[in-house]
Amino acid sequence: MSYGDVFTRINREYYHLTGAERKIADHIMLQRQDCQFMSISELAEAAEVAEATVSRFCRRMGYKGYSAFKLAVAGSSAGSQSASPLYSEVAAEDEVGEMCRKICAADVEAVTQTMAALDPAAVAAAADMVLEAERVLCMGLGGSMILAREAAHLFSTAMPNFYAVDDSHFQAIRCAMLTPGDLVIYFSYSGATRDLVDVMKIARDRGAGTILITRFPKSPGAALADVVLECVAKEGPFQMGSVAARMGQLYLTDVLFNEVCRRDMDACRERRRQVANALADKHL
Secondary structure: OOHHHHHHHHHHHHHHOOHHHHHHHHHHHHOHHHHOOOOHHHHHHHHOOOHHHHHHHHHHOOOOOHHHHHHHHHHOOOOOHHHOOOOOOOOOOOOHHHHHHHHHHHHHHHHHHHHHHOOHHHHHHHHHHHHHOOOEEEEOOOHHHHHHHHHHHHHHOOOOOEEEOOOHHHHHHHHHOOOOOOEEEEEOOOOOOHHHHHHHHHHHHOOOEEEEEEOOOOOHHHHHOOEEEEOOOOOOOOOOOOHHHHHHHHHHHHHHHHHHHHHOHHHHHHHHHHHHHHHHOOOO
């Protein structure tokens, strides 16, 4: 089925749907632009149905799952802004200066919205876990792994026990060796990948702590995490790995880092001095 057929298919099948499925269809038809940014949990809540009903609705429409359905929704208006791989405000006819201003506004908005939604209690709880942990493993997949590496690098300038773990198989191996004194910080925009859920389950079974940095606090991964830090930045199916979404997650990383350092300022200052001295000879 082509992406452009999704709304036609919904209209055609509408009177063959169950009552719960019609509620999903009604919401999608009324909120065509917004639903492509929603997780399955958010759509289910908005339509007042179960997540299983959303999955069944997607299959009835001819798609393997919710992700494939969102791609269809995003591509249903080919040539429009909703199908664009660019930020929604950026148009092909924009001059370079205008494009730069729009991207700046989008990045700033991502950080501003993330700050507005920030839960200080969650930041404090996450900082407690970091300071109490014997080892901290930073993980993610794809573009999110880049953020995990950045987090491990940042914290390594002030803490001796941070490590980035790249490969999904190695992540499972390392998690199988965790102890109750260890901590996993996982980056996942969707919060709904199989590898994330597997890692969280293994870490939980081993008694280790878990922090998830994600866009969707009601995602399957979030349900398994001890602390969730929410990044508020919209990302369409064709905008995967957008810089604005990463800016929000990097902001949360910076907030957590500064809270940890603020708790033990003298020790962090001394460790950063030692690191600076070690790196000094590497500069010309």
